[in-house]
Amino acid sequence: MKGWNGRLLRVDMSKGKTAVQEYHEDLARRFVGGRGFAVKLLWDELKPGTDPLSPENILVFATGPLTGHRLPNSGKMVVAAKSPLTGGYGDGNLGTMASPNLRKAGLDAIVVTGKAEKPSYIHIEDGKHEVLDASDLWGLDSFKVEAELKERHGRASGALLIGPAGENLCRVSTVVSQEGRAGGRPGMGAVMGSKNLKAVVVRGTKGLLAHDLDELNRLGKLGYDIILKKDNYGWWKRQGTMAILVWCLEAGTLPTHNFREGVFDEAAAIDGNTMEEMTIKQRGCPNCNMICGNIVVNSEGLESELDYENVAMLGSNIGVGDLKQVATLNRMCDELGLDTIGAGSVVGFAMEATEKGLIDLDIGWGDLEGSKKLLEDLAYMRGMGATLGLGTKAAAKKIGGGASDFAIHVKGLECSAYDCHLCPGMALSFGTSPIGAHHKDAWVISWEITTGRREFYDPEKADKVIEFQRIRGGMFESLVACRFPWIELGFELEHYPKYFETATGIKTSLDELWALGDRIYALIRAFWVREFGGNWYRYVDYPPKRWFDEPLTQGVLKGKHLDREGYDGLLQAYYDKRGWDDRGIPTKATLKRLNLSKEAVELEKFVELS
Ligand code: PTT
Ligand code: SF4
Numbered sequence: 001m002k003g004w005n006g007r008l009l010r011v012d013m014s015k016g017k018t019a020v021q022e023y024h025e026d027l028a029r030r031f032v033g034g035r036g037f038a039v040k041l042l043w044d045e046l047k048p049g050t051d052p053l054s055p056e057n058i059l060v061f062a063t064g065p066l067t068g069h070r071l072p073n074s075g076k077m078v079v080a081a082k083s084p085l086t087g088g089y090g091d092g093n094l095g096t097m098a099s100p101n102l103r104k105a106g107l108d109a110i111v112v113t114g115k116a117e118k119p120s121y122i123h124i125e126d127g128k129h130e131v132l133d134a135s136d137l138w139g140l141d142s143f144k145v146e147a148e149l150k151e152r153h154g155r156a157s158g159a160l161l162i163g164p165a166g167e168n169l170c171r172v173s174t175v176v177s178q179e180g181r182a183g184g185r186p187g188m189g190a191v192m193g194s195k196n197l198k199a200v201v202v203r204g205t206k207g208l209l210a211h212d213l214d215e216l217n218r219l220g221k222l223g224y225d226i227i228l229k230k231d232n233y234g235w236w237k238r239q240g241t242m243a244i245l246v247w248c249l250e251a252g253t254l255p256t257h258n259f260r261e262g263v264f265d266e267a268a269a270i271d272g273n274t275m276e277e278m279t280i281k282q283r284g285c286p287n288c289n290m291i292c293g294n295i296v297v298n299s300e301g302l303e304s305e306l307d308y309e310n311v312a313m314l315g316s317n318i319g320v321g322d323l324k325q326v327a328t329l330n331r332m333c334d335e336l337g338l339d340t341i342g343a344g345s346v347v348g349f350a351m352e353a354t355e356k357g358l359i360d361l362d363i364g365w366g367d368l369e370g371s372k373k374l375l376e377d378l379a380y381m382r383g384m385g386a387t388l389g390l391g392t393k394a395a396a397k398k399i400g401g402g403a404s405d406f407a408i409h410v411k412g413l414e415c416s417a418y419d420c421h422l423c424p425g426m427a428l429s430f431g432t433s434p435i436g437a438h439h440k441d442a443w444v445i446s447w448e449i450t451t452g453r454r455e456f457y458d459p460e461k462a463d464k465v466i467e468f469q470r471i472r473g474g475m476f477e478s479l480v481a482c483r484f485p486w487i488e489l490g491f492e493l494e495h496y497p498k499y500f501e502t503a504t505g506i507k508t509s510l511d512e513l514w515a516l517g518d519r520i521y522a523l524i525r526a527f528w529v530r531e532f533g534g535n536w537y538r539y540v541d542y543p544p545k546r547w548f549d550e551p552l553t554q555g556v557l558k559g560k561h562l563d564r565e566g567y568d569g570l571l572q573a574y575y576d577k578r579g580w581d582d583r584g585i586p587t588k589a590t591l592k593r594l595n596l597s598k599e600a601v602e603l604e605k606f607v608e609l610s
Helices: 025-031 034-045 098-104 142-153 188-194 213-228 233-251 272-278 308-314 323-336 340-355 368-380 392-399 424-432 445-450 460-479 484-489 495-504 510-531 545-549 564-578 588-593 597-603
Strands: 007-012 017-022 059-062 076-082 089-095 109-113 120-125 128-133 158-161 175-177 181-183 197-203 281-283 293-297 303-306
Touching: 007 128, 017 128, 025 034, 025 510, 034 059, 034 076, 034 089, 034 109, 034 460, 034 510, 059 188, 076 098, 076 181, 076 188, 089 175, 089 188, 089 510, 098 158, 098 197, 109 120, 120 142, 142 158, 142 175, 142 197, 142 323, 175 188, 188 197, 213 484, 213 495, 233 272, 233 293, 233 308, 233 445, 233 484, 272 293, 272 323, 293 323, 303 323, 308 323, 308 340, 323 340, 323 368, 340 368, 340 392, 424 445, 424 460, 424 564, 445 460, 460 484, 460 495, 460 510, 460 564, 495 510, 510 564, 510 588, 510 597, 588 597
Parallel strands: 007 109, 120 197
Antiparallel strands: 007 017, 059 076, 059 109, 076 089, 089 181, 120 128, 158 175, 158 197, 175 181, 281 293, 293 303
8 A cells, every 4th residue: 555654553551552554455545544534433433422632532643645755835734532521522733743753663553442540641752652751741832842842852753732622621722832732622632631641752764655756746736836936926925814804804704793793893903914023933834835834923022833723713803903912822822722712712701601690700891900800710721720621612501691692602612703693504504514513614704705696595505515615624624734725826626636546556536535525524514423322413514603693793794694494495405415414413325425334334233314
């Protein structure tokens, strides 16, 4: 099997033991890598109903056949497990030196089970794999622990880390790397923490194998050159994802005051233009010539790496209109290992709950000091942070008094930074995302708005959501590569089947990669249904109540809100096109068509299939 190492590392934290396993070719052929590997391993090996924070949960770090090659932009990896935030399938994607190092150490994935008796970390150096004591690292923030581990194991190694948030099982915790790369929004940090796993450090020095390495390198070089010549390249290098903020403001979709509004009076003070004047340097993922992490100095004189989602959720969404202050909250999240989106949503929710007198916190809109204190409390799960750190869905249920009406999430995962009071297509993306409300799978909002379709609920929108899910959630998450060259600069999709063929020697086409995406989606859906004990119904795929029931009161979209009947029709169109039944469960025929007949037999133990 060229292109894959064919080996994964199993780590049993309870026993402190590691073992290399050669995996079956079927895993690579049917699921390719990254998210595909993760869901298949979880489906096969995780007992349904497992407590996500118990030793029995399975944590997967998975690369794909493109990872680590000199190809655009191949420094990413997927981290996945059953989510303690949603109770379903959870994953995230981060760029990290750990990705190429893992592949160069002769491995494609790491599968972690059990729970260590004391704080530990996994150390991989080519053929050496060990579980080491991390007692002296426990409690350290992610920046300090990475610096210490690089000191011990060399600067060329890559590290995946948690901060105090993961250690204390805060559900909006993430995995962090390189002081500003973060992945695994659905509580993947807490899953690491529940295993007493502080870090994974990887160093690999072997050459990567491929079906035709010279040709792959030639194609990679060509790809980098094409990217440099794209019209948008200069603009991207100046603002990266932060360019979206002005666009969202103008479109009335900038989350403001816990998604109550879509415009923010102080937006100009936190937008990409303001950031440009403050940027002191840039950082990015390995194997990338578009590096997009813009570093500014925060209100405490420390460096902080900004992205649109971070700024919108820790800025307009909580009423903070000063970019240096936003950068302070952002750096805190990176250090503590909190997901900026989840944390910004929880803080906004807490501000509104306080305003409504449902909880007693010393915090108000735009309150920097109150927000800092709350972020700390979330990470340490203390005081009100112990409730809010469960995520907005669970916290709202505990708080009661109608708090669930303004908890902004789908399936328990907080919405990323796009207000959908008048974006039914984007609302459908959030509703049907395989991990809860994340924009990563189908960011259709740009298409929906720029083509003048935002008022409509036409079935074409369901087609667009599926098209994007196939590309973004299927192809990019399993090959594994960053999607920004394509979505931001228009780097042609046709490059990717060529890369895959040259890496693996297996002929493929974009259509086959879409079928792969459909297979992965169906299996993730099956995973959720199995976890729900077959008790699955279509309302799980609905976006937050607020977008239907509380019209916007300001800006260009004043008075606008989603229409329930319209949304439900859109959802049905989506199910029909996917070959899922009215409950949103793949039918027997669909599972068979997607080469998932064996998996269908297992699913039938939990639910009657149509
Ligand atoms: C991602 C989510 C995002 S999506 C952002 S900003 W974005 C937030 N970033 C956080 C952060 O930073 N620190 C922190 N403590 N929490 C954070 N939470 C939020 O996490 C990221 C880029 C970005 S920036 C995006 S869109 C793209 N995402 C990709 C993806 O998902 N898949 C893929 N194949 N390519 C992608 N390329 C882009 O990568 P989650 P990163 Mg991230 C500091 O993981 O769980 O999916 O959440 O990985 O290396 O930081 O790069 O406007
Ligand atoms: Fe990482 Fe940005 Fe490059 Fe993508 S474009 S690989 S997120 S630095």
